[in-house]
Amino acid sequence: MGNKQVIIEVGDGAAIPSPRDKGLFTAWRISFFGTLAIIAYLLLFRPDPYLDIIKFLPDGIVVTFQVTIASISLAIVLGLIAGLGRISRNRLFNLAASTYIEIVRGIPLLVQLFYIYFALGHLIRVPDMLAAIIAMGFCYGAYMGEVFRAGIKSIDEGQTEASLSLGFNRSQTMRYVVLPQAWRTILPPVGNEFIALLKDTSLVSILAVSDILRRGREFASESFQYFETYTMVALIYLLITLILSKLLSILEDRLSHYEQR
Amino acid sequence: MGNKQVIIEVGDGAAIPSPRDKGLFTAWRISFFGTLAIIAYLLLFRPDPYLDIIKFLPDGIVVTFQVTIASISLAIVLGLIAGLGRISRNRLFNLAASTYIEIVRGIPLLVQLFYIYFALGHLIRVPDMLAAIIAMGFCYGAYMGEVFRAGIKSIDEGQTEASLSLGFNRSQTMRYVVLPQAWRTILPPVGNEFIALLKDTSLVSILAVSDILRRGREFASESFQYFETYTMVALIYLLITLILSKLLSILEDRLSHYEQR
Amino acid sequence: DATWPPMEFVNSDKQIVGYSIDYMTAAAKAAGFTPVFKNVAWDGIFAGLATGKYDAVCSSVSITEKRKKAMDFSTPYFKVRQALIVAKDSSVKSLADLKGKKVGGQIGTTGYFAIKAADGVEPKSYDEVGLAMEDLKVGRIAGVVCDDPVAANYAMEQYKDSLKIAATIETGEVEYYGIAMKKGNKETLELVNKGIEAVSKTSYVQELQQKWIGQ
């Protein structure tokens, strides 16, 4: 009996409820309806201060989504480049991509945020939010690079060989054969990274970008209702990530049906 | 040709250099020796302000490690319980564990830190560092739970059946047969989580715990040398995580040799 | 950094308001420019100034020798002292009574520097003064040092049941708030100084005192 090699890696995204889990009391349902119920209770029976708090937050939610979507777009572009670099036969490109990933993953996101935010300020004058987006995108690009690499690697070598033997060159092969197949494998972890990034955008609150958390902190610093404010902030985040993770799991389910055609 | 299901999950730890990568210019070496060289250069040729900065940081490094080690210990205990819960046949225990994981993973770590830190303060009086440790441990316990679950699941069902058929009950089976085998699978991702947690301890700086980042921020806020300070802080983190990830990869290599006996 | 009530903070309509804001607005009117207020985290507020993210910092910045080296200041517009806040039931009378205890302040403020300067007190820096007050209230720290109007706001209003001002701290010199500008930014400096000069001569200062500080 040979030695089995098992590799566990745990994603940073919200736990993705299995769509096959048909039980009435799934953890997702408990969490989701529990969250909804608590929010409803607080708003109905303790409108002061919770109604004030929740009125304070909406534009923070918008900012959070703006930063998330812009950052993930940048991260996907950088990630594709880094991922292609990591599997490239060009030694220099490969090393550059690997080093980028190694360095970015070796430094705490918060430190990188501070660094890019302030260092970037020395070089060019960019608005705060753009600086935050560049910083987040730069960091997540490295993680995304690993996702792309794994996705591309998951496509059977035979596909590449068949494509090459028809006369496609390597980049045409990547474009017409490998990437179109890889995206199905890549989509779920990209979705996970999206959720993880959404959560990590809470860090930009430290750079005074008015996201959900910043809004909450502003409210708390004026009203001194730290406990109540953070309760609401946590519930809002939880609600958003639960909804997103559900959407993601539905999407994955669709995809796997599509595969099984 | 059945449909192949490929799952990609990307860990949050630092990129682990492959021990099999024997080339002279690996990304790890470039990053590591590059980091060392830059630190040396800055200290030797620009002692003002870098020497002052680095003198300011050591007790922050100690705090970072203290928080990391204490948090990971707590996280391992919670993770073991959560992981066992997730595979338990006891429906209640299972749901409780799943819900804990779902909720913790759905809320940004920073928000949880704020929440646990301040909410806990309302209930019991615990020192700040302990509060930070509890918060970090509580959050990472959820991630660790998934690691334990995957590790336990990776052990062949036949091992359990053999153990049961000898007369061991389920918990003896877990203790004598499954867990001793699972730890080898679990160790690498736990190592990864350790590195990820070390990086995430930078968040506790926001709770006014004097870790590396906090020390750096204090220095910068007095000297106004933001750029220089964050450069040094980033380099120190990078150095630490690079060393840790190297140690981890050596450990993994040992383990796999051990497996192949 | 609008977390410094009553000087500057975000009200429930998400507006940045406070004494400094009103003062600056009036000064700007007098000098003929329109200020745009931007909320920036204190920790890094001077970095943003240095890199030109904004032209001036109007955020209860005390004028200190060290800061003067890094940036230019307008004429002072407000006189402050540092106040020590402690729990209501505490018998502490001065910072010296807090030897061996933790005392908190906002990172990079003169209050925090005062704590660091005090003998035998363990300084603890917070991102926002409000967080320090919270920790004081739950007993994680023994005192907080900050500007006296802010201290008054907390001890008299928000936490009047649990906190009190124990003492004002003599830091040796009188402390004044000034508007900070990037070094060498003469144009803005003159403009701001012109405005402050104009306002300081009017009774509007008393009005503001009444409106925001109540004394």
Place this chain on the structure above:
Amino acid sequence: MNNANPIISINNVQKYFGTFKALDDVSLSVDAGQKVVVLGPSGSGKSTLLRTINKLEGINSGSIVVDGQDINDPANDINRIREEVGMVFQSFNLFRHKSVLENLTLAPIKLKKEPKEQADRRCLELLEKVGMVEKAASYPVQLSGGQQQRVAIARALAMKPKIMLFDEPTSALDPEMIGEVLDVMVTLAREGMTMVVVTHEMGFAREVADKVVFMDEGRIVEIAEPNQFFDQPVHKRTKLFLEQIL
């Protein structure tokens, strides 16, 4: 059949996997010392039947009494019953993190509180018996399939069971290793162990079995002595099976 004092008595057992009926009204009794060989096509329920005997699978109706105890009665401690019933799996299932000797001694030491020295001594004798004593300090990965299976048999014997269940013990082995495992099983049979064996080794069945049980689609189709079973099978399904396999 002599049902005077059976050590295993299976009565009208039904077993479902979801809606799929894996065992359909199965009854069988085995006397102490008897050797029963279970035959049947793939998916006929042989493994399932064997696994219900030590409750690795529960049942939906009927009863199974082992050594006088109804194993599905919650009042009876299933773990103590399992100590009486050794089981050998197709895939060996040796504990990968333990040496060969430790594989044998683990259960006696932990469950029967047998002193370590005594357990070691006794288990070395068992290893001697299956011809594996030189490999006592080896780890499972270092052994061939045949060697692993012999250790697995010894491990089950270390708990001094009254009954041994074998689920296709030689199916995962290369042909040259099947003999060494069957030899051990024949020896064990000679010593009077009660054995229920699922196997495709017809030679073993003929040589060792007291009775042969033929299953198909979850039912027991035919129970007979080996000579009769192989030479004058009664049922059509049995004949078909024997034609295919021989």
Place this chain on the structure above:
Amino acid sequence: MNNANPIISINNVQKYFGTFKALDDVSLSVDAGQKVVVLGPSGSGKSTLLRTINKLEGINSGSIVVDGQDINDPANDINRIREEVGMVFQSFNLFRHKSVLENLTLAPIKLKKEPKEQADRRCLELLEKVGMVEKAASYPVQLSGGQQQRVAIARALAMKPKIMLFDEPTSALDPEMIGEVLDVMVTLAREGMTMVVVTHEMGFAREVADKVVFMDEGRIVEIAEPNQFFDQPVHKRTKLFLEQIL
């Protein structure tokens, strides 16, 4: 051998994988229209030889000239040469994200800039030829192995290659599907296509091959006409192989 104007000419090729010599001084020439069948035990280098012909594997020394062009000369565009050389794999390798028809038309449309309608029409004819026209809109996962392989052959033909390489095209198929694929290959051979085929189908070799190449341990041991090869093999190694396989 007639080497007057070979379309493939392999000269003294050496190929290493690390320190392992996979091809050892291999020389072979194939004339236009010839059908060459390559035989040999597992690991003898048959696939490697085939793959060097369209440079899916590079070589360490020697030369390979295909249709007048040295394929290892950087001055020659390997992608244009590959268009001339169709390849069929053991594992089919159809593009999983494309329908059957799209599998065929992708390369002509993208590489030869053939108008889509024309490509569709032409490729439907090819599908007709391999008996797969009703499945034009299906996806590879919906097809049996034999059907996939017939599509794979049609896909290679869609580029109008001068040479077709087959690497064990029937080895991954269930027995009942082997025939349908071999039929297509025989038809293709009848039409005069130049073919190099690695296969274990001796019937096909006898029926279709102009010459049979026997390889062992990276070397070409014997080249002969099929009748002579099968009935009067010269080399000891060849005889041994034929004994084992027939």
